[in-house]
Amino acid sequence: MNIISAQTGEQLNQTDSKGRKQGHWIKKYPNGNIMYDGFFRDDKPSGEFKRYYEDASLKSVLVFDNTGTEAFASLYYPNGLVASKGKYINQLKEGKWQFFSSTNKDVLISEENYSGDKRNGLSVKYYPDKTVAEKMNYVNDVKHGEWTKYYPDGKLTMKTSYVNGKLDGRFEAFFEDGKPEFKGQYKNDVREGLWIIYRKDGSQRFKTVYTFGVPDNREMELYETNYLDSLEQNKANIPDPEKTGNIW
Structure with a gap:
């Protein structure tokens, strides 16, 4: 059924003889x-297309090309602040996307690269002053490659790597002055070989040898393992800038 706008007299929500949406459409x-x-051409969106939350606040603005398959998007939180910006191709994220704070206007918190709606390449998280907080590499949405985290002053706090979603390779963590805090090796997501924990003065606190993730002397080294677990968990969780979540 066609609708005529009371404000402009324009016909809305029209379909052609093939049932395809044409022209200006408003759904409530x-x-x-x-x-x-927004507008449709042969059942595909065309030009600027706006979506709203149920309370009438703006949810997204998409600007489509002439084919209706590619769109530059700005997505919004319910409070009106920009949540993210990027490009869609066939409704899938493509290329670089930027994500912003839900509480501080225009504060960039992360950038991610997409191919076919999957993260591919470098993803970066930022502190509010745009200092890099974390770098992670992905292949088809799976962690693969170097992973680094940083203190707010830009100094390295942790460095390791992933292979096909599993920790694999050298794991190093640092105090704020740059001295080593602990280091060791991962193989196929479990600790392997010698792990060393340091004091702030640079002296060694513990040394623990692992084989397939198990310390060689499990009874004597239980405390050291638990201590290392705690240190590693803290390094993985801090710093962690605000996350946007899913606004769809």
Whole structure:
């Protein structure tokens, strides 16, 4: 059924003889607020297309090309702040996407690279002053390659690597003055070989040898292993800038 706009007299929500959407379309929620407002050409969106939350606040603005398959998008939190910006191709994220704080206007918190809606390449998290907090590499949405985390002053706090989603290779953590805090090796997601924990003065606190993730002397080295678990967990969790979450 065609609708005529009371404000402009324009015909809305039209379909052609093949049932394809054409022209200006406005769809509303049951409460009467607009769900989306945009234009179609042969059933594909064309030009600027706006979506809204049920409370009428802006949810997204997408600008489509002439084919209706590629769009530059700005997505919004319910409070009106920009949540993310990037490009869609066939409704899948493509290329670089930027994600922003939900509480501080225009504060960039992360950048990710996508191919076919999957993270590929370098992903970066930032502190509010745009200092790099973390770098992670992905292949088809799986962690693969170097992973580094940084203190707010830009100094390295942790460095390791992933192979096909599993920790594999040297693991190093550092105090804020750059001295080593602990180091060791991962193989296929478990500790392997010699691990050393240091004091802040640079002297060694513990030395523990692992084979397939198990310390050679399990009874004597239980405390050292638990201590290392705690240190490693803290390094993995800090720093962690705000995450946008899913706004769809």
